Amino acid sequence: MDLSFSKEEVAFRDEVRTFLRDNVPPSTRQKLQEGRHLSKDEMVEWWRILNKKGWGVSHWPKEYGGTGWSSVQHYIFNEELQMVPAPAPLAFGVSMVGPVIYTFGNEAQKKHYLPRIASVEDWWCQGFSEPGSGSDLASLKTKAERKGDTYVINGQKTWTTLAQYADWIFCLCRTDPGAKKQSGISFILVDMKTKGITVRPIQTIDGGVEVNEVFFDDVVVPVSNLVGEENKGWDYAKFLLGNERTGIARVGVSKERLRRIRDLASKVESGGKPVMEDQAFREKLAAVEIELKALELTQLRVVADEGKHGKGKPNPASSVLKIKGSEIQQATTELLMEVIGPFAAPFDEHGDDGSNEAMDWTAQIAPSYFNNRKVSIYGGSNEIQRNIITKAVLGL
């Protein structure tokens, strides 16, 4: 047992750290530190820098542009990225549809889509959830009817993150209405410019518009956009969601936010002294730091296990990462609220789409707290994670 990084791993971390320090645009970094949103251009600019370095799709197989890093190296890279902070590569393309395509797609699909994902020529979004299908995803109703060489898609997706920027959407659609729940679903790629698609923004409680409804009204898609086999889409979705869970602890994000809390709490005064000197506050902060340290090690245990036994099946302990990781992220936004106190109140009704350069640093603290309630809901709610532990770990 040795919980420290090896010499090579430390050297790798330094290399990553130096690259990020020199290459993340300072305004991108500052906006993220303040919990603000980035514009589409800012995100794409940064991802292209990353891709040029060869780190845009780091965990993909080498033949498709991956790095061949070890599990620990991936962990280090993600954590360093989060601590800058800098945006992680667009998950919908790089972590979700990309791996599905190179694992289950045909040669033509690999050749066409993968390079475009890596270079961010295509912005992808995820068409899974529907108004009636959240945690019970397999009950989804959006249907794709086969007509000659095409599918005709009708239905509605929702909670579609950043669909307003997207060029493509990957959808779970019902292709066999007669089959039982999971077995009649297919995984289909749809060009967002296709006739019959309408995107309607959903404003969330923080005032932001990250998510959307996407309506499909007789949307005609070539059959060649089917990934893998017809009616096997549920298997690919499970594969994809397994990938989503391991990245969800976001230890680096919470670490960075804890540093910011310390920094702000040393500046904001209460009763003639910095909030940071208040013992009750310090203890609350320390309690979160301890939970985070434990989570970091739990995550490393999962990572080390992955390195030994291969990725294959996601480790059920990754459900621990989702539950604790989301709770800690939420706790950090609560602490920020506590630091700023009554000055959390003013609401900027123009919202924050990344264009308001003059925004005050206090303006995004309450919205960030409100916004972070989502992290225990998305990616399989924390209650669904408990169901997974119950079945896969405890055998109940």
Next chain:
Amino acid sequence: MDFDLSEEQRLLKESVDGLLGSSYEFDDRKKYMAEKGGWSKSVWGKFAEQGLLGLPFSEDDGGFGAGAVETMIVMEALGKALVLEPYLPTVVIAGGFLRRGGSAAQKAEYIPAIIDGSKTFAFAQLEKNSRYDLGDVATSAKKKGEAYVIDGEKFVVLNGESADMLIVTARTKGSQRDADGVGVFLVPGNAKGVAKKGYPTQDGLHAADISFTGVEVGADAVIGDPENGLALIERVVDDARIALCAEAVGLMDESLKSTVEYLKTRKQFGVAIGSFQTLQHRAADMFVALEQARSMAMFATMAGDFDDAKERATAVAAAKVQIGKSLKFVGQQSIQLHGGIGMTMEAKIGHYFKRLTMIENTFGDTDYHLRRVTQGGGLV
């Protein structure tokens, strides 16, 4: 970065689990508890035979030169089996003082007796008003020529009644709460002027309140610097805290296992109660609490060897906080999910709960260690 046990460590784990599996069923434990002193000499003898009592000592001292991970393995196993024998006070604490601060003569005299199982030890540290502050020492050790005369009272000394030797913290100078002036003394359990009042503890162990009245020991009884022993005491008590974290992980692991087993077998409304989602999610939360605790017990085990005393203390304190929170949740919910049967002395789950509960208040509770983490500047 490697969380796996080495081949030797794996074998150690197998052999301890094997030994306890064959000799430490819950009914065996009841018999051992009824023996003199509250634990079994024959089990202790088996520990000696298997080399468990010599693990942390250097090969020069007759031990196996094993490290912190080996102690973690043993303590976790002892927790799982709810072991009564005085491994913590003898091997971890007294062994720690001797290894880290003992003179060559002290090592030669006492370490072989620990390794072969012929002597057990107790750590007489807690005082009426000291609570968790290791430097709060009213017991005095006054110089008399080359000798020291010890006067004072110590409380809840684990294994205090049957220990052959006591390790006593006493003040050689300064006032009660001064960091300077605390020494560590080896005192035979049957020395003149030592009076013990033994009793069982809530978790089935045995402890004693011990008074020292004009107890005279020689200069060779001092471990380390008699006027500056606090750093050594803090270091060894950190060893003990790390060991307790591992023991608690073993206890929690077994509590969860036993609770899940109960959920699968107990039937109400015609079905196993484990089919109810409310209970499933509670058990899932127990698993989360256990895994977080396991991670921090590993962290503490590694931190025990940090050279920087402040960094080590903060890390160990952080681990004790996590363990304290987790053990409370896992312990309490184990009883809740067992329902009425969990309330009975007859079922073993209550005994796990009681041992876990006592661990929280040993060498600093959750609030105390949380404060230490803030004083250490946090973890990030």
